[in-house]
Amino acid sequence: MEFNIGPRMLKTGLAATLTLLITGLVGLKLEIVAAIAAVLAMQPSIMRSFAYIKEVIISNGVGLIFALLGSFLLGNHPLAVGAIVILSIAINIKLGLTKTVSLTILTIITLMLSGESGVDFVYIVERLSLIVIGVLSAFVVNVAVFPPDHRKILYSMIKDTSDRIHFLMRVVPNNTMTVPKLKEEDREIEKGITKAKDYYEIISDERNRLFIRNRRSFFRNIVIYKHMIKMLEKQHNLIRQLEKNLIEIEKDAENKVYLIKKLINEINTYSENVFLMYEDKIILDRDLQKETKSAMQLTINNLINELQGAKFEKWFYLFPVANSIIELFSELEKLERLVRFNERKEKRKKA
Incomplete structure (x- = not known):
């Protein structure tokens, strides 16, 4: 214990x-x-x-x-x-x-x-x-005594929840986890997101303290954390839509299942790389990212084309997944821009 x-x-x-x-x-x-x-x-x-x-x-x-x-x-x-x-x-x-x-x-x-x-x-x-x-x-x-380092605490909450989500985004599309374990992980992710949102309210209050050493850096990170939490919510929603609709998609849209799984894997890798870039562990090549984004956009367009002229039943289970992917991809792009902006500012400060 x-x-x-x-x-x-x-x-x-x-x-x-x-x-x-x-x-x-x-x-x-x-x-x-x-x-x-x-x-x-x-x-x-x-x-x-x-x-x-x-x-x-x-x-x-x-x-x-x-x-x-x-x-x-x-x-x-x-x-x-x-x-x-x-x-x-x-x-x-x-x-x-x-x-x-x-x-x-x-x-x-x-x-x-x-x-x-x-x-x-x-x-x-x-x-x-x-x-x-x-x-x-x-x-x-x-x-x-021990004045709370809210930035560190909040990022730790976000990172722990993100690690769980990245794991689920790998196993859910391939249906390689038992239902009880999947539900348990889903509950833990929901708790983690709620805790991060609640703590974000605390860290937002803390920004008004007069004795913050580097206020600009503090505010930049606050904005990044806000979008990280939004991204976690989008990822969690995508996981739930996959749990709910993937079986039906496999039945009626077999030609699109591979594209969806490939796209989810690419988005998952993209998300992990953004976190690693924020932690200053890797340098993301812009040209490589552009190619990856183009491939993802092409897949999204294919999903949209699949919906055109489709029966209502197909819209019912394919559209929520496609919509969740589009929302998540959009949020990831925003987060990447914020992280790159913060990275440039930090480098100028150190120079």
């Missing part, structure tokens, strides 16, 4: 430790509340930590108001606490403050369970200080 401790796990532990040390130094009770707040407040990026703090201020303001009203009007009976929690959750969701709902609940419970001492100004300050210490500790640790 694998046991990996990632940077975020480590930072969460450090944030909880820092929180407990600070609460111990200032002599605050219920330090566990501050530690829980630190764990809830740990975010995957620095910009999201900023956004989280802003949301915490608003949502905890709402929580404070409801907690005080609940304490004075209903007391601190468990049913009263539950009712206030439900009401505050509804209000926070209505206001769009969904990320900090858990922290708001923690604030309400901490404030309402005052015991015999009752709620006064000192009590409110002490309880809110626990939340503030936890959130700020998480922010400080997130900034100071």
Whole structure:
């Protein structure tokens, strides 16, 4: 069984430790509340930590108001606490403050369970200080310890998913994989694309940081990653169309099956070469690429000609495959241009 401790796990532990040390130094009770707040407040990026703090201020303001009203009007009976929690959750969701709902609940419970001492100004300050210490500790640790290298993380996600897709694009046309294994790989690819898209949102947020060293290079790579993810989606769609329609194509359009398989193999090689060029591992010859593209375009034209005057049934299974190939080829051309442009800029920078 694998046991990996990632940077975020480590930072969460450090944030909880820092929180407990600070609460111990200032002599605050219920330090566990501050530690829980630190764990809830740990975010995957620095910009999201900023956004989280802003949301915490608003949502905890709402929580404070409801907690005080609940304490004075209903007391601190468990049913009263539950009712206030439900009401505050509804209000926070209505206001769009969904990320900090858990922290708001923690604030309400901490404030309402005052015991015999009752709620006064000192009590409110002490309880809110626990939340503030936890959130700020998480922010400080997130900034100071292992600042996330989002470009590296995102490209790793994209590359892992791309490797799976390239493998499937080799085996699916030849029907050399069992159905259960094929479905398993398909699910993993879908998860990988979703993770990459979600992380792209994080890296898009991160572009607004003031301390990015090379902003132009950062922005160029952001655009490249965006098109890489689009390409993964196009490739995945092509694989699904092949799974769905290839058997029918083999039955009714035998003369085109070889062309389709050959074209998919060429596109797959083209895609792999673009990735290798981005990694600066190979140099793609432009003339050779032009010949390859011409061959691919010729095959695509043959597929289009096959559809002209064909019966509806043939359109039903041949057109989705042809359309997926055309969309993927178009996206690959865009990606190649972006990678070449980035390559020229990087060389000028080093010169």
